[in-house]
Amino acid sequence: MIDVRNFHKTFLSPHAVRALVDVTVKIEQGEVVVVIGPSGSGKSTFLRCLNHLEAADSGHILIDGIDILNPKTDINKVRAEVGMVFQSFNLFPHKTVLENVTLAQVVVRKRSKEQAFEKAMMLLKKVGIGEKANGYPDQLSGGQQQRVAIARALAMDPKIMLFDEPTSALDPEMIGEVLDVMKTLAREGMTMVVVTHEMGFAREVADRVLFMDEGAIVEEGTPEHFFKNPEHERTRLFLSQIL
């Protein structure tokens, strides 16, 4: 489903930083992969590269067999198949909750207004915000906004969902409601890549955990293996600091 080969990425401004160094990883369909690591380790950059929000220096990223780094690829088509959820929600503040979820369906997927409306209401109910559909994002709590953002991404019927620290900007009491929605998604067989600091979520839901540090994947394995007997010294140090 996702095939990353020898991927390198350097940020040039404000000063040269090697963000990703020789990242190679394969993610299968239906797999839930949780990426953890200290801040600045390149895990968010890695996720953003999967959606081509960041360009690459060298390497290949194949999404469903399509090389997204090939300039000839229609990146918008690929992005429509890959949903993304951001740390700061990034809902459209000038649109109602319902319009947030229908906009891309109509504009990108060319669905009729009625189809888009039905799909949106179905998804909003699924994430538990059906009754707030006609409100504006700033009338919702952080947790509710993030659930709308998930519904917005799901409305495109994506094959892959990327989560970039979806709970980091939330008040503690709201983290649970967002994680619950993500767990439901995982159970339904969605291919997911999740960057998070929620170790509980990783333990419970992940099929595989990737540990990144200084732009490289240091260690990967099942949560069982990862949390009980990590092989790498840096992994052990990180885990001892956060657990």
Added chain:
Amino acid sequence: MPMGTPTSDGTPKNTGYYVWVGVFFFIVIGVAYSLYYATLKIDYVWRWYRIPQYFLFKEQVEVRAQIQGTVHRITMKEDLVLVEVKEGDIKETYPVPAKALRVREGDFIYPGDVLGAYPRWRVGILMEGLWLTLKVSLIAIIFGVIIGLFGGLARISKNPAFKWLAITYIELIRGSPLLVQIFIWYFVLGTLINTILARHGLIQIPPLWFGVAALACFAGAYVAEIVRAGIQSIHRGQTEASRSLGMTSAQSMLHVILPQALRRILPPLAGQFISLIKDSSLLGIIAIRELTKATREVVTTSLQPFELWFLCALLYLFLTFTLSMFLQYLERRQLIT
């Protein structure tokens, strides 16, 4: 009142507050009175009663005979009467409103005799000037916004041709005086275009449109910078969110970024529009009789500069204040989406 009464912003008003309100009115009234007093000293006679005629006045219309002869026949036609003047083979018919008729059948008429006279309301020169100022400003604002929108988008484009063209345009227009630009539009471009049109037997473009073009291009450069700033003020996450849903950059701009940016740039746009209305007063130099030129003409003939120039200022204030209220209304209601 030592405790004070609460105001709209919640802070209590103390006695000192009212003293300073008093100071404000004292200064305003004082300045106005000093001015009035000074005019008394130079024997200026205020004649406000003569001003309304420049807005609306009654004109006496006279229907005069062109030929000599007798009034042969007077026939009714709805509320008009047709006066037929005849001598030998020569016959002419003049329509006159029934109430204004001053001749009878059989009267002998010389050329230039009044057959009928009636009053008619006419719009005065200041009213015409005000209307022209409003018209020129509105057209220039509409085109200015269109130019500014595309100019602003070009300014942030990655395409060097668009980007550098936009920068050149903005810097040229913002860096040179509007007066000079109006001269160039009228005397250089206007002459070129109208000469070429004349060579091909086409109709000429009146000066008004060169004036509008100068104003629109001038405002467009400022609007472009406002639009650019508005777009850049929208958080990057909005673009990322819309692009991650598969929208093209044009779709993202149209549906997500621009609606938010337009809402945000309404206040600076209002300032720009107000500037533009006032700048239209420069168009008098290319023989467009807008409000300022109309006022100047009336001052020359009536010798009442005090009343007229105050009035002119008030009329501009009326236009700009109305516009500013309208834009504030838009901002509050968020009608622009």
